[in-house]
């Protein structure tokens with residue numbers, strides 16, 4: 618069942634941007650397939666989102682259908698060393714499930730917000746870990762049909778995966794992750810350490826979409842922005858975090874336009890000062 622004119626600011630961590638013409642949250646792979654077929658038959662663009670923690674939605678919103686893969690598709694189970702999860706499972710919950718089963722591999726993910734479908738798409742990672750190498754299989758729906766890739770068919774690289782390269786959008790509905798047995802106390806300690814690192818270094822007290830830019834080869838984004846004197850720079854309600862310059866945070870009322878202008882300003886300055894071209898890590902959807 619579609620909801621008309623749904624405000625996407627409600628389903629993104631930044632909380633800005635306009636509405637989706639039509640919004641739907643499928644509860645099964647079959648419903649995902651049906652939605653894809655409906656979009657194709659009615660010639661409507663179809664945009665897929667997870668928990669919106671890596672998204673900037675433009676102020677004019679998104680035309681056509683926005684399909685959110687979230688809670689209705691969020692069952693997970695562990696058999697031996699394999700963790701099977703539907704795409705709407707939160708990464709934080711999955712790392713805690715792995716901990717309960719004494720399985721190592723997902724420690725890096727304990728503080729990454731968003732779902733495992735979005736994480737597979739982005740090849741999300743932190744503290745030297747990433748989801749790509751853990752993937753045993755990916756179930757997806759493409760062109761209205763259910764399919765799957767095994768480990769060797771799912772290629773990935775830094776913040777990128779096969780899912781970003783498919784010409785016809787493949788919507789992840791479930792993944793299997795291969796983990797390794799570990800000592801409960803070691804896994805727990807590692808998670809605790811990563812969480813405290815995050816809390817001390819990242820501006821978690823403000824809305825953001827995580828790191829704004831991908832790391833350019835051999836450089837770190839935060840220090841580059843800081844050296845360029847842009848830390849704390851503000852346009853409207855968007856601000857380069859004073860705690861971690863790699864994050865742009867929302868302070869008070871903000872428009873997507875504020876974020877887009879600030880991103881452009883940072884890119885121009887870093888290119889001019891260091892001849893480094895910064896590519897957004899966040900995904901930008903919709904119309905101005």
Ligand SMILES: Cc1cc2nc3c(=O)[nH]c(=O)nc-3n(C[C@H](O)[C@H](O)[C@H](O)COP(=O)(O)OP(=O)(O)OC[C@H]3O[C@@H](n4cnc5c(N)ncnc54)[C@H](O)[C@@H]3O)c2cc1C
Nearest residue numbers: 667668669670671731732734735736738741742743789827
């Ligand atoms: C405070 C904060 C900290 C963060 N820290 C990290 C970090 O340490 N490491 C990191 O990698 N990221 C980090 N992020 C970014 C973000 O959390 C991850 O990229 C996350 O994996 C995105 O998941 P999501 O469900 O929110 O996806 P969304 O943001 O909704 O979508 C991201 C992309 O994935 C696609 N997508 C989503 N679900 C599916 C699906 N089921 N099938 C196909 N495509 C899909 C969307 O089309 C979109 O292009 C952080 C974000 C915040 C706000």
